[in-house]
Amino acid sequence: MNGIFSIIDMAASGLSAQRKKINAIAQNIANVETTKTPEGTPYKRRQVVFAEDSKKASFIDTFKESVKALSRTHIKHLPNSSAVSGKTSKVPFVSAEEKVIEPVAFKMVYDPTHPDADENGYVEMPDIDIIAEMVEMMVASRAYEANVTVARSAKEMAMDALDI
Numbered sequence: 001m002n003g004i005f006s007i008i009d010m011a012a013s014g015l016s017a018q019r020k021k022i023n024a025i026a027q028n029i030a031n032v033e034t035t036k037t038p039e040g041t042p043y044k045r046r047q048v049v050f051a052e053d054s055k056k057a058s059f060i061d062t063f064k065e066s067v068k069a070l071s072r073t074h075i076k077h078l079p080n081s082s083a084v085s086g087k088t089s090k091v092p093f094v095s096a097e098e099k100v101i102e103p104v105a106f107k108m109v110y111d112p113t114h115p116d117a118d119e120n121g122y123v124e125m126p127d128i129d130i131i132a133e134m135v136e137m138m139v140a141s142r143a144y145e146a147n148v149t150v151a152r153s154a155k156e157m158a159m160d161a162l163d164i
Contacts, residue, residue, distance in 0.1 A: 004158045010093055011151035013053065017096035018144040021048040024098050025137045032128045035116040043126040045101040053095035103127045 024046040034043035105127070112121030 004154050004161075007154040008151050011147045011154065013093040013095075014147035015144060015151070017048070017050055017094045018140050018147065020096040020098060021140040022137060022144065024048045025133050025140065028126075028128050028133050029130065029137075032126060032130060035114070035123055035125060042106050042124050043128075044103060045126065045128050046098055047101050048096050048098050050094050050096055053093040 028043075028045050031043035037043055103126075106124040107127045108122045109125050110121055111117055111123050114123045117123050
């Protein structure tokens with residue numbers, strides 16, 4: 001059962017990372033027309049960067065621990081003996097960190113009636129592409145759904161194992 005719980009932990013790690021990404025994208029969309037932040041500049045786009053979370057045990061390490069219970073059986077009875085020896089690649093947990101993207105330049109929009117317009121009538125606006133943000137939102141949403149499916153499948157496998 002330990003292997004099932006590690007799969008659920010990995011799915012939870014992915015869920016948390018995708019939730020952070022969706023929240024950052026939602027902030028970007030909500031602030032697409034914010035011309036003044038507390039710093040006095042237009043809103044700066046947020047982006048979530050994924051990285052391996054080395055603090056948690058990898059899947060292969062957890063798998064090796066669970067295989068010890070099967071050590072009484074012959075190695076050829078296992079579907080992939082290289083997985084037991086650790087020759088496969090590690091499947092890490094994921095961490096997500098939100099970063100503020102410093103723009104090269106803000107988008108200049110001509111609107112002389114805007115309260116933040118300069119003497120020429122131009123307003124500095126955040127350089128956020130709504131279409132790109134929506135595509136990123138859809139991708140993050142699908143990845144979130146995939147992680148939910150993994151967690152649900154692991155739960156169903158654990159419940160089926162208890163019925164045996």
